[in-house]
Amino acid sequence: MQRVVVALGGNALLRRGEEDTAEEMRRSARFAAERIADIAAAGWEVVVTHGNGPQVGRILLQQELAKDEVAPMPLDVCVAESQGQIGYLLQVAIGDVFFERDMERPVVAVVTLARVRPDDPAFSHPTKPVGPYYDEEEARRLERELGYSMAPSPHGGWRRVVPSPVLYSIVEAPVIERMIGEGAIVIAAGGGGVPVVEDGPRLVGREGVVDKDYASAVLARDVRASVLLVLSDVKGVYEGYGTEGARVMATLTPNRAERLLADGEFGEGSMSPKVRSAIEFVRSGGERAVIAALEDGLVALEGRAGTTIAEAG
């Protein structure tokens, strides 16, 4: 049986233009769940990963507004909270769709930790904005009083910036591999996983955000998936994006993808990390990676939509 890691973009639980409520999240989770069920029904073992940007942003804003009465939790704890929240909504949605289709499969969401290096240069150069917007005076106060790194946002106002270290393994990968081997659909690596460093014999949570697509690539490698399927709201990797002749490339070798990355073809938006993760997965021994739109799910996995990144063969 073939095995796939399906990485759901932020839009899988909160589509553009939707309200940030539990009802909208349940509706979006259901849409994603139907795509997952299509894939499982076609005979694939499935691990589902997901983003957590809007959700952890909401938790951080709640903490900020309540801070005079409730001690805020550090970011590692907030990421774990968001894994519980999103994992629950996805688990119920996937379980429902499976049940309706008479496909009884256990669905389980696990708290996931991502090992990062304590000397990762990201720790001295925090760049990833998280949480609410502040005015400059408040931002300066947070720098002084809490030691936060703050940076002006291109959208106006100031935001906290945290390190985005590169993970090298997923702590729970061996357990996850066993669970999928036994037929479970596993939801894992939410938000890229909680970043932890090894401090002697101990694992210590760090305030930071791991790239979720890259975490999905590392997990896919560690659970020996043959395919990494990255689903979001874009149709695939475009050639000439933003020009009149823009078109989705059906296939791409890791070498060619690397050249396009180096040429700045994908900008610094959300496509670059997806392409980097796809290259990483294929280079680490994965058969292929596919970058596609959520609605194309199984069709993309079968190579009939989106962009397949694989060695020419």
Added chain:
Amino acid sequence: MQRVVVALGGNALLRRGEEDTAEEMRRSARFAAERIADIAAAGWEVVVTHGNGPQVGRILLQQELAKDEVAPMPLDVCVAESQGQIGYLLQVAIGDVFFERDMERPVVAVVTLARVRPDDPAFSHPTKPVGPYYDEEEARRLERELGYSMAPSPHGGWRRVVPSPVLYSIVEAPVIERMIGEGAIVIAAGGGGVPVVEDGPRLVGREGVVDKDYASAVLARDVRASVLLVLSDVKGVYEGYGTEGARVMATLTPNRAERLLADGEFGEGSMSPKVRSAIEFVRSGGERAVIAALEDGLVALEGRAGTTIAEAG
């Protein structure tokens, strides 16, 4: 190999007199983790369950204080959030202690759902207080505008009350059983599990709170544990509690425990649900249940501290 479900009381993550901060939670989690490691080192397969009262209370208060800017999530989603938060802290603490003791065992925290009946009488008689305190005027407004049930608190002020339905099974029990059979330490059923009802083919989350000790008993039955170990900050089941001659009973049969319950011997505090859960577990085929202090961990599991509930034999 024998199997135990260790139910950690609320004090396992937030001991009396401690501040409600991540640092204190990590310290308390470590204390509990050492007890868990003692038990695993003695050759037991272990599932860890835990309460979430203070933590979900904190999340609800944050939601309340931030509600003008962030849409609050319903209680089922908040319970799942608290499972992520506490599961993470326990997982890291347990993993650390194991590593220090050269006991490599995977540790995994899973989002857990508790099946309850849609016609459970609790749904028309909400009694369990959750979240922040309000004055009467605000309480009345919440009743009108959000349909909450509100009740005056014995401690002054008003609080929201939610149903406390009785679970009949844990959705993830089969997966959990497989994971522990393969040597993992599994953290599950946090806060009693997220209550869900079956609505045709679908599972629907309900706003309510499941008793965590009872959920632990049902999980212990479903994963075929031989022992349910309920650890909190009381030494065991007292005879003559509150009198000068008060003493911990070393053993108790389910029949005797039931008579003492019926006689109101344990009041309506936290001991009654523990005793009820112990009876339930032994009646459903469990070998024995032990109610003891957290610090007595393994000693209690071996029957040398706390109160053992078992058929006379």
